[in-house]
Amino acid sequence: MEFCQRKITSRSKYPPPNSHRCFRIRGHSGRCNEYWFLKHLKSVEPRVAKKIIRDSRMTTGAPWNSADAGPNRIRRWVMLLPDQDLLPLGIDMASLRPGVRQKLREKAATYEQCISVAQKLTYSVYCMKGAPTATVEIESYLAALFGSIRQGSTKCLICRDTLDFSLFSEARRGKAAIETAHGNPRNHEPDNVGFAHRDCNIAQGPKTLDEFYDWIAGILSRVERTS
Amino acid sequence: MEFCQRKITSRSKYPPPNSHRCFRIRGHSGRCNEYWFLKHLKSVEPRVAKKIIRDSRMTTGAPWNSADAGPNRIRRWVMLLPDQDLLPLGIDMASLRPGVRQKLREKAATYEQCISVAQKLTYSVYCMKGAPTATVEIESYLAALFGSIRQGSTKCLICRDTLDFSLFSEARRGKAAIETAHGNPRNHEPDNVGFAHRDCNIAQGPKTLDEFYDWIAGILSRVERTS
Numbered sequence: 001m002e003f004c005q006r007k008i009t010s011r012s013k014y015p016p017p018n019s020h021r022c023f024r025i026r027g028h029s030g031r032c033n034e035y036w037f038l039k040h041l042k043s044v045e046p047r048v049a050k051k052i053i054r055d056s057r058m059t060t061g062a063p064w065n066s067a068d069a070g071p072n073r074i075r076r077w078v079m080l081l082p083d084q085d086l087l088p089l090g091i092d093m094a095s096l097r098p099g100v101r102q103k104l105r106e107k108a109a110t111y112e113q114c115i116s117v118a119q120k121l122t123y124s125v126y127c128m129k130g131a132p133t134a135t136v137e138i139e140s141y142l143a144a145l146f147g148s149i150r151q152g153s154t155k156c157l158i159c160r161d162t163l164d165f166s167l168f169s170e171a172r173r174g175k176a177a178i179e180t181a182h183g184n185p186r187n188h189e190p191d192n193v194g195f196a197h198r199d200c201n202i203a204q205g206p207k208t209l210d211e212f213y214d215w216i217a218g219i220l221s222r223v224e225r226t227s
Numbered sequence: 228m229e230f231c232q233r234k235i236t237s238r239s240k241y242p243p244p245n246s247h248r249c250f251r252i253r254g255h256s257g258r259c260n261e262y263w264f265l266k267h268l269k270s271v272e273p274r275v276a277k278k279i280i281r282d283s284r285m286t287t288g289a290p291w292n293s294a295d296a297g298p299n300r301i302r303r304w305v306m307l308l309p310d311q312d313l314l315p316l317g318i319d320m321a322s323l324r325p326g327v328r329q330k331l332r333e334k335a336a337t338y339e340q341c342i343s344v345a346q347k348l349t350y351s352v353y354c355m356k357g358a359p360t361a362t363v364e365i366e367s368y369l370a371a372l373f374g375s376i377r378q379g380s381t382k383c384l385i386c387r388d389t390l391d392f393s394l395f396s397e398a399r400r401g402k403a404a405i406e407t408a409h410g411n412p413r414n415h416e417p418d419n420v421g422f423a424h425r426d427c428n429i430a431q432g433p434k435t436l437d438e439f440y441d442w443i444a445g446i447l448s449r450v451e452r453t454s
Contacts, residue, residue: 159442160449200446203430213450215386216443219427222387223440 001144002026008034023115025141034115037122037142040135048125048168055180056118056193059107071104076188079108109188119145120190121180127154128195130165146190157181157194158204158212167197183209228371229253235261250342252368261342264349264369267362275352275395282407283345283420286334298331303415306335336415346372347417348407354381355422357392373417384408384421385431385439394424410436 004022022032033039035053042049058073071091078086083093093101109117123142126134129152134142139149154163158181170177181196182188185206196204204212231249249259260266262280269276285300298318305313310320320328336344350369353361356379361369366376381390385408397404408423409415412433423431431439 155453159446160453161445199432202432205426205429213447217447218388219386220440220444220447226382226387 001141004028004032006032008032020111021115023119035118037119037138040138041122041125041132044132045125045168051168051176051180052118052121052125056121057111057114059104074104076107076109076114077111079104080110106186107188113188113190116190117188117193120193121195123149124154124195125165127151128163128165129154132165154195156200157183157196158200158209159197161197163195163197228368231255231259233259235259247338248342250346262345264346264365267365268349268352268359271359272352272395278395278403278407279345279348279352283348284338284341286331301331303334303336303341304338306331307337333413334415340415340417343417344415344420347420348422350376351381351422352392354378355390355392356381359392381422383427384410384423385427385436386424388424390422390424 002025004024004026006022008020008022020034022028022034022036024030024033024036028036035042035049038049038052041052054073057075057077059076059079060072074091078089078091081089086093093104096104119142122138123146125131126139126142126149131151133139133151134149143149152162155161156163163178167177175198177198178195179198179201181194181201181204183192183194185204185208207215229252231251231253233249235247235249247261249255249261249263251257251260251263255263262269262276265276265279268279281300284302284304286303286306287299301318305316305318308316313320320331323331346369349365350373352358353366353369353376358378360366360378361376370376379389382388383390390405394404402425404425405422406425406428408421408428408431410419410421412431412435434442
């Protein structure tokens with residue numbers, strides 16, 4: 001699919017290394033729109049649409065201790081800039097512990113990757129059991145990118161159990177029951193990103209999915225040996 | 228083994244429902260001492276000894292959001308008191324969310340249980356690979372309670388891999404690599420308590436160990452089916 005790609009004026013306080021662009025289909029009628037594929041979800045499930053935008057383009061730190069965890073919610077493509085270009089944006093990398101610096105850098109992604117991830121997450125939402133039905137235009141847009149939409153086909157990226165749309169409105173201790181997860185936590189690309197149960201995402205931690213499966217297989221083999 | 232059990236004056240600001248007592252062997256010479264079995268560890272590895280006392284007798288909440296998580300680090304036996312007796316101690320149970328109240332109550336344990344857990348954890352430390360060697364008196368005290376001390380026999384309660392004493396001094400983001408874990412998180416008794424890797428403890432979450440093993444076995448079976 002060819003996107004329109006016309007520049008869109010950004011209201012961000014960060015000067016983006018890439019200009020914001022229109023991701024409607026090239027030759028579209030009407031106004032340019034960066035997140036056009038989220039238009040329907042924004043109107044029927046605004047919290048889910050906001051979550052997709054946030055998770056696809058922002059870094060996440062550890063909100064419980066920002067002094068230790070470093071700055072939170074930076075646009076991922078900003079983290080591609082060299083240290084000296086981050087200083088005027090209020091991010092003093094030299095003042096952060098090496099582990100925090102590394103974590104921030106691992107979350108870096110290009111603007112295009114972030115948009116692709118947002119498209120993929122939007123598709124995953126419509127493929128959830130109990131999800132709202134996309135408009136015909138958005139369905140065909142997403143189907144052209146990822147294949148036809150089948151409700152009930154979205155599974156937790158980690159435990160591979162069916163993910164129900166209703167989990168978006170469940171929360172425990174103020175934390176949503178669904179999180180955005182990465183097969184390899186250091187790779188923000190559509191093939192590597194999906195939704196997961198919060199418990200599964202916590203259990204996976206900084207491991208890749210392969211490392212996680214190897215780890216739990218090891219646990220089970222030791223438990224069987226010793227029980 | 229019979230303990231001395233003589234009362235010891237407490238410096239706690241909480242009036243304990245049970246008086247503090249001496250847990251040396253009945254008929255001991257010298258002064259009474261509640262945590263006599265930790266005397267050697269206190270002198271050679273004070274941080275580990277403090278951790279044992281803290282984990283064995285204090286509730287833990289969620290330090291990152293105490294308004295939401297409720298009061299942190301209450302003596303476990305205090306949580307056996309009815310709500311009205313907690314109010315003068317500054318704990319207003321009625322003001323807490325039901326989930327937080329339940330969590331606090333689940334961490335309740337008698338004073339005797341807490342001491343038994345501390346004894347068990349002390350034993351587990353001396354059974355770790357690379358642990359300091361206990362004094363003869365403490366070794367025979369712990370061996371009488373839990374069996375002879377074999378260095379290298381302490382395994383992670385959750386993943387059953389060998390736990391090395393050196394992990395006590397490893398920390399990531401200011402969190403120790405070893406935590407105190409519960410086979411059933413709602414049961415603070417020596418048979419149910421042990422040390423675990425922090426990652427394992429996080430992955431187990433509020434599940435019992437049996438639930439955790441069933442859960443990860445389910446994950447592996449689904450992953451095999453779909454890969």
